[in-house]
Amino acid sequence: MKNSSFLLKSSLALFALCLAAPFAHAQFAASVGFDATSGKYGYDTETKVSLWSLTGEYAYEGLITRIVIPQLHVTSPVGTVIIAGRPRLQNRINTLNQGKTETESGRGDVELSASYDFLHNRETDWSLALGGSVKLPTADDEKGLGTGKTDYGIALDLSRSFGRFTPSIGFGYRIVGNPTGADLKNYAYASIGVGFWITDTTNLSLNFESDQPYSASSGVDNGLTLGLNQHLGKRWDIEAHVLVGLSESAPDKGLGASVRFTF
Numbered sequence: 001m002k003n004s005s006f007l008l009k010s011s012l013a014l015f016a017l018c019l020a021a022p023f024a025h026a027q028f029a030a031s032v033g034f035d036a037t038s039g040k041y042g043y044d045t046e047t048k049v050s051l052w053s054l055t056g057e058y059a060y061e062g063l064i065t066r067i068v069i070p071q072l073h074v075t076s077p078v079g080t081v082i083i084a085g086r087p088r089l090q091n092r093i094n095t096l097n098q099g100k101t102e103t104e105s106g107r108g109d110v111e112l113s114a115s116y117d118f119l120h121n122r123e124t125d126w127s128l129a130l131g132g133s134v135k136l137p138t139a140d141d142e143k144g145l146g147t148g149k150t151d152y153g154i155a156l157d158l159s160r161s162f163g164r165f166t167p168s169i170g171f172g173y174r175i176v177g178n179p180t181g182a183d184l185k186n187y188a189y190a191s192i193g194v195g196f197w198i199t200d201t202t203n204l205s206l207n208f209e210s211d212q213p214y215s216a217s218s219g220v221d222n223g224l225t226l227g228l229n230q231h232l233g234k235r236w237d238i239e240a241h242v243l244v245g246l247s248e249s250a251p252d253k254g255l256g257a258s259v260r261f262t263f
Contacts, residue, residue: 029057033258035085037243039251042219045101047076047087049251051108053258062120062129070108072145078102081144081184083151083176084111084135086221086251088184088214104143110136115155125161130154141179149177164197168207176214187212193225201231213249222246223254235262 035051050073058065072082078100080087085108115131133153139146155172170191178184193207204227211221227241236259243254 025060027059028263029059029260030263031055031057031258031260033239033256035254035256037086037251037254039245039253041087041251042248043077045077047074047080047251049074049076049082049085049087051085055258062117063114064116065114066112068111068113070110071106072108072139073103073105074145075101075103076144079144081141081147081179081182082108082139083147083184083214084109084174088218102144104140104145106140106143106145107138109139109146109151112136113153115157127157127159129157131157137177147177147179147182147184149179151176166195168193168195183216184214185216187214203229205229219249220247221250223250236260237262 031054033053033055035053036049038046038048040046052071054069056067070085072085074080074082074087076087082088111133113131113133115129117127117129119126119128131154133151133155135151135153137146137148137150139148141148152175153172155170157168157170159166159168168191171188172190173186173188175186176184189209189211191207191209193205195203195205197203205225207225207227209221209223209225213219214221223243223245225241225243227239229237229239231237238257238259240257241255243251243256245251245253
């Protein structure tokens with residue numbers, strides 16, 4: 001418990017330090033997004049998750065910090081818990097409640113993140129960003145909207161532009177707070193994809209993502225996401241995407257959209 005408290009305080013202090021960088025040339029942005037996924041995840045009963053999110057972003061040179069505040073609406077088998085917007089089926093699902101569903105709504109877990117591009121502003125088309133994140137237990141764990149525990153994550157993303165094409169690859173690791181009675185565990189994840197600028201203001205992307213099993217009873221979570229981003233002038237961006245699950249532990253399908261305004 002003491003170690004967890006220390007990590008949380010250290011992470012919040014680091015986030016505050018990031019925001020203390022000079023404001024003169026900083027960039028601020030805010031976005032509103034919606035995501036919806038559905039799938040059976042290896043069980044007989046379908047889980048549906050709808051997520052609205054408000055995101056605040058602060059960028060200074062190669063540094064980007066974000067805060068994401070989600071609102072959830074979930075219909076799922078009894079015993080499901082939501083982590084990072086995805087349903088994670090823990091071992092409370094058994095023969096007594098198999099097939100039973102419950103619907104819950106409320107605030108999700110707030111997530112803070114920061115990343116730094118070490119190749120920023122150099123005469124190169126490479127980007128190498130190292131990031132960290134903290135998920136705060138702000139969701140109601142009794143409703144299954146969160147674990148009631150703090151999570152930590154670290155990620156590394158590498159990309160390079162070749163004209164209008166930008167291939168990328170990423171790796172990460174998430175330390176999951178495991179509530180009593182659950183069999184959730186830490187997991188690694190990876191992604192590989194490519195973006196293509198159809199025009200100077202329109203970008204099309206295709207990404208394959210894979211997560212390690214997040215519990216003793218789950219499998220690998222593989223998914224393919226097709227996204228479209230459109231610049232609307234200097235300040236506005238809109239984004240839309242569709243998701244197709246490629247494994248039993250992934251959602252069968254999903255879609256989402258967001259609107260972003262830069263100050």
